[in-house]
Amino acid sequence: MERIPILRMGEFLLVTIQVDMHDRLAMTLQDDLTNKIQQTGASGVLIDISSLEIVDSFIGRMVANISAMSKVLDAETVVVGMQPAVAITLVELGLSLPGVRTALDVEKGMQLLRGALGAHEEEAQYAACEG
Amino acid sequence: MSTKEKSRISDVIKRNEEGLLADWLQEQDSKVRHNIKEVVLREQCAEFLQLLNVAYETGLDIKRSEWDGVRKFLAEISRRRGEAGFSPSETATFVFSLKRPLFTLLRKEFGKDAVLLADETWNATLLLDGLGLYTTEVHQKTREEVIARQQQDMLELSTPVVNLADNILALPLIGTLDSSRTQVVMESLLQKIVESGSTVAIIDITGVPTVDTLVAQHLLKTVTAARLMGADCIISGIRPQIAQTIVHLGVDLGNVITKATLASAFKLALERNNLAIMRTASPVKHKNIEVA
Numbered sequence: 267m268e269r270i271p272i273l274r275m276g277e278f279l280l281v282t283i284q285v286d287m288h289d290r291l292a293m294t295l296q297d298d299l300t301n302k303i304q305q306t307g308a309s310g311v312l313i314d315i316s317s318l319e320i321v322d323s324f325i326g327r328m329v330a331n332i333s334a335m336s337k338v339l340d341a342e343t344v345v346v347g348m349q350p351a352v353a354i355t356l357v358e359l360g361l362s363l364p365g366v367r368t369a370l371d372v373e374k375g376m377q378l379l380r381g382a383l384g385a386h387e388e389e390a391q392y393a394a395c396e397g
Numbered sequence: 398m399s400t401k402e403k404s405r406i407s408d409v410i411k412r413n414e415e416g417l418l419a420d421w422l423q424e425q426d427s428k429v430r431h432n433i434k435e436v437v438l439r440e441q442c443a444e445f446l447q448l449l450n451v452a453y454e455t456g457l458d459i460k461r462s463e464w465d466g467v468r469k470f471l472a473e474i475s476r477r478r479g480e481a482g483f484s485p486s487e488t489a490t491f492v493f494s495l496k497r498p499l500f501t502l503l504r505k506e507f508g509k510d511a512v513l514l515a516d517e518t519w520n521a522t523l524l525l526d527g528l529g530l531y532t533t534e535v536h537q538k539t540r541e542e543v544i545a546r547q548q549q550d551m552l553e554l555s556t557p558v559v560n561l562a563d564n565i566l567a568l569p570l571i572g573t574l575d576s577s578r579t580q581v582v583m584e585s586l587l588q589k590i591v592e593s594g595s596t597v598a599i600i601d602i603t604g605v606p607t608v609d610t611l612v613a614q615h616l617l618k619t620v621t622a623a624r625l626m627g628a629d630c631i632i633s634g635i636r637p638q639i640a641q642t643i644v645h646l647g648v649d650l651g652n653v654i655t656k657a658t659l660a661s662a663f664k665l666a667l668e669r670n671n672l673a674i675m676r677t678a679s680p681v682k683h684k685n686i687e688v689a
Contacts, residue, residue, distance in 0.1 A: 346627060350587030353622040362621045369627035370594055 270295045272302050278310040278379060279303065279341070280372075284317045292328040299332060303339045309386075310379040311336045314372055316347030326361040333366045342382045343367060346375035406517055407453040409506050410446065410499075418442055420498035428494050441491075445470060457520060459527045468531060475532040479539035488536045492529040496522070556582050558589040565666045566595045566628075567659070571604030579615035583622055590628045597666040598623055601659045603634030613648040620653050629654070629669070633662035 268291060273280040279302060281295070303311065313332070318325075333343035344367045348356075356363065367382075369375035410417060421442055422435075433441075448467045455463035471492070478488045499521055507514040556578070561567045568586050572578075586598060600616065602608070608616075620630040633656040635643075643650065656662040667673060 345625075348626045350584065350591060350622075350626065353587060353625040354583060356625055357618050357622045363625060368625055370590070370596065371627075374594075374596065374627065 269298065272298055274302075274306055274308070277308055277383075278312055278376070279306065279308045280312050280314070282314040282317075286320055287318060287325045287328075289324055292325055296328065296332055296335065300335055300339065303336060303341050308341050309383055311341050311343045312372065312375045312379060313343065313345045314347050314375075315345060315352070316349065316371070318352060319349060321352050321355055323359050323361060326356050326359060326363070330361065330363045330366055333363075337365075342379055342386075344369050344375040344378050347371055406503070406521065407450050409502060410450050410453070413502055414446060417498050417502055418446060420501070421446075421495050424494045424497055425490065428490050441474060445474075453524075457524055459524065459531070467528070471528060471532050472535045475535040476539045479536045480543070483536075485533050485536050489529045489533045492525055492532055496525055499525075552578060552581055556585050558585055560593060560595075561599070561663060562667065562670070562672060564594065564596045564670050565663070566590065566593065566598040567601060567663075568598060569601045569604065569659075573607070574605060574612045574615050576611075576615070579619065583619045586619065587622060587626060590623060590626055595628060597629050597631065597669055599631045599633055599659065599662045599666060601634040601662070602632060602639070603636070603659070605639075608639045608642055608648075610646050610648055613643065613646070613650070617651065617653065631656055631662040631665060633657070633659045 268285070270281060270283055270285070270291065273282075279299070281299065283295075285291070299311065302308070311333075313329070315329070329345060333345065336343040345363075346369045348368065367378060369378050418439070422439060425438070425442075445467070448470055452459075452464045452467050455461070458464070459468065474491060475488050478491075500518055503514060503517050503521065507517060551572075557569070559567050559569070566586070566589055568582065570582065574582070586600075589595070590598060600619065602616070605612065616632060620632070623630045631654045632650075635655055635657060654662075654665070656665065664674075
């Protein structure tokens with residue numbers, strides 16, 4: 267069966283979607299990714315959808331769900347490289363994906379993740395000091 | 398109408414072509430103040446009479462293929478006059494002004510037979526009215542094409558996306574935002590974001606005369622789409638009246654960053670990119686302002 271690879275890069279997981287998403291593939295990705303986060307204890311997930319050219323409301327919702335789930339598992343999620351046409355479609359469908367972090371490309375996404383994690387660590391240290 | 402009568406009127410025209418042409422030209426001269434050269438007009442009229450005569454022999458239904466020549470010729474004339482700025486009535490007068498000379502001619506020829514004269518006059522009226530209306534139609538269509546083309550031009554001209562600094566884009570909007578324009582604006586902005594890899598886009602609405610709920614919704618859509626791609630949007634150039642309108646209408650601009658002026662939006666965008674504008678101690682040779 268077709269699967270979307272999930273690569274580990276240090277403390278981050280990198281998911282690049284290079285094929286057209288269909289519904290079952292999205293469900294499989296959801297399963298795989300949540301398992302992987304749990305196994306590796308990754309602190310950040312980067313989903314690259316720059317090759318994704320066709321979306322429907324279901325796939326849009328899956329992207330939102332996947333990032334929400336990662337957040338529940340304490341991993342920051344960034345969706346990167348959304349195509350203009352895809353962005354317009356999602357907005358027209360009424361899916362503005364609130365709460366999903368976005369970046370233009372993988373590099374900027376990585377920067378964002380590192381920044382977010384840095385802030386977290388500071389917060390944790392601060393909390394520890396206070397405690 | 399029998400074949401005999403049909404040929405009769407075209408016969409009359411054929412026999413008196415010279416006189417008719419002269420009368421017609423005079424008629425047009427008195428009716429329209431046109432700036433077409435006499436020679437050109439004469440040529441046009443002569444050609445029209447000839448075409449009319451040929452077509453006349455085949456019947457009066459101007460929609461038939463035998464009238465193609467006449468229709469094509471008239472379309473060409475109305476298009477040319479439409480583009481030259483003639484009014485519809487001035488254009489249609491080209492055909493309608495033929496009525497009087499033609500009727501005079503018919504009266505001279507068929508004056509003794511009242512029934513025939515009435516019939517022929519009626520036929521000629523029908524025909525010329527049809528052709529006249531046709532010129533008006535083409536004239537209008539030509540003007541509409543011009544308007545459509547201008548609208549398209551305006552659409553393309555009015556959505557420039559400019560690069561202000563590294564990773565900072567600006568989109569100065571001028572004029573009313575409707576759905577089709579928003580679509581173009583959104584597409585060109587998002588495309589430019591991808592091309593330049595910019596992280597901040599400033600949408601300046603100083604030139605937007607009014608903001609109602611629909612315009613606000615369009616703006617929000619654009620901002621959301623840009624955010625989905627990973628770029629932040631700042632809306633700037635909100636005039637006091639517009640701020641009041643937005644609040645009175647109850648429009649929720651949500652988490653969109655808004656600034657009063659383009660300058661303050663630009664400052665924020667620079668901060669986001671860890672850039673700053675500095676005043677230098679001594680004049681710099683090439684640039685007055687250094688972005689460091």
